[in-house]
Amino acid sequence: MNHLSFDSIYNYILLYLTIISCIFALSLIVISFPRHHAYKRYQQARYAIVTGLLLTSALCFCHWFFHLRELSAYYSIAINLGVLYLSLSLFIMAFASIIREENVNSKHVERNIIPSIACIIALWGGGFGDRTVRMVVVAVVGIIFVAETSRLCLVLRKALNRYIRAQGQDQQPSANAFVLWIQRSMYWGIAAGMMGIAVILVDKKVAILLLLVFAVFFCYFFVSILNYAMHFEKDTLTQQPSFLSTLQKKNRQIENDIRQWINEKRYTKSKLTLNDVAHQLHTNRTYLSQYINTELNMPFGNWLSQLRLDEAKRMLDENPSLSISAVALACGFSSTSNFSHLFTDLEGMTPQQWRSSRRNKGQL
Template identity: 25%
Template sequence: MEPSIYSYSLCVALPLMLFFGFYFLFAKTPEKVIFENYLRSRRIMGIALLLLAANYSVHFFFGIRFVDVNAAILMNLSTYFLCYWLFSSALTTLLDRFYITRRRLQTHLGMWLLFSVLSGVILLLLPGGTMQKVGLAVMAVWLIGYGLFLVRRLLLAYYKAVRIFNDTHSDDIGSYVKWMSVFTWWAVIFGVSCGLLTFLPDEWVFVWILSSVPFYIYLFCCYQNYLLFYEQVESVMESEVISEEEILCEAPSYHAEIAEKIKEWIDNDGYIRPRLTIKELSDILHTNRTYLSAYIKTTYHLSFRDWIIGLRIEYAKRLLAQYQTLTVADVSEKSGFQSPSHFIRLFKVIAGCTPTQWRKKGAD
């Protein structure tokens, strides 16, 4: 491989990695207590990016790939293993503030040390040949398996958060954290690819380096954008930590009474109230929100959000049919939706056509 191609690719990636890493570590966030978890997550991510930048620096300034390819592979494998943990921890802690514990930290650091030592024995002490190739294959499988284990843990936290949002809020709070799911799947593809590219011939190594540029730019932009919505999402997460008193509270025995209250509330179009939460509805109905959530699921077989959306769409249909002069934007606002575009998208999913098309069908 021409050393210049390899060097140029590092010249592109290394400054970006250093900038992103130091920015995540030292950039300020709003001085509110609620942002402590976001800051913790961003600092963990900053450490991961600086570790990768250190890896790139060794490649760039010392040309370790050309001096000792086995040492380069060892450094890459050890760095990836540790960064897998840091990346997943940074994202998971955004959704589960109690994820990082001393015991979990010690366990994963111990696994990293064991992985690094065994990789070093295979690459530096075993003679080249079949035995070394088999050993490297085992380490590669371990690395990929470890990454997939962390991905599963992150996705479970993500889906749990989305489920909480849908069970407690009429607004689509889950859309604010969707980038984590997108990034996680991209990270799976990128992480596995990086592991495989480590073993490629020298002339293809620059692909491994350049492929990191769009990946980390996307990560940086997502963290910056999430800062705009983090306070709202974290407030929801905090409000949904059920107290011990509520957990111990037995479900009310007045099933028929709560059904009557809900029917009266629906008849009065209470669901068109913007940004409605299950906590607000439980206060209106004078009931326990945990019981109310369970009642909605068992009675309507829907999450709170889907139930409210269904009621609002039916209300919107009545407005479209009765008031031909109302615009789609007017109907959207009167029905309690966040925006006309959001309303049209949901209407099309549920009704199978746009509000305008539905109104024309009704007129015909």
């Protein structure tokens, strides 16, 4: 083959990747999946995957239409690093959300997406510098890309191990297939991300082979998602009663543990965090936070403050000789001013005024 033939094949593969990834993304939007309240997290994860696929499609289109490889080596690497970093973050965040059985929240987005956007801005800013500046920027972002990818994969791996342990030996064939899909997709995704960067650095003949592997990955990825949506969810729906029974038992256990924790007045310890309480209750912070938000209808911070305020009111009422500052510190508040401010907001009067009103009622 002559040089022109390799260029043509390279461009055809880029066009194919542009079209196929866009079709896959649009299919995930259009295709109807089981709509059950238990799968809200899957819907969110699916949209994260769609966004990642559309970003990849846009990346391939830019390379095909603008011939970025020949136009600018730096911007080719910069665009590939930025887009693939963002797409990989979205994919892993989606996988972790499905495995952990929790919704995607703002903390997940901030922790996983903001670093990738910051790297994209740094890469484009580096383009205005000289050759040395560009090389430094690419090297730094490349190191961050590898480090963050490793961290995300470790997070996913831990979530996967917890899922396998939770399933136990009685897990269904569909669950086994799901685990296998996640594992393969994770490894393929990492490999595809690395290859997407290497495509710019290697000879065009080698780049063609890497792009072909990239194309196979997309096909496997899409078929696996469809398989999960159509079979795994259906099997899980049939198991929903037993799942709810297990969840009810788990809720009852943590309810008893929390009641005992409250009876022991362990909430009066200062500087308590969600992690501290979860550790004391022998559970994880995610489940504890979900339980408090769902069952008690308030965030962890409000719940803890309410417990301390109730204890403070009891002490103010039963121990007239205790000073306001002594009550505040005994109940776990960081300062007297913080206690007074919170007390006034919730009760409509200062702690001293509340104590006086209780004393006046007692005299009547």
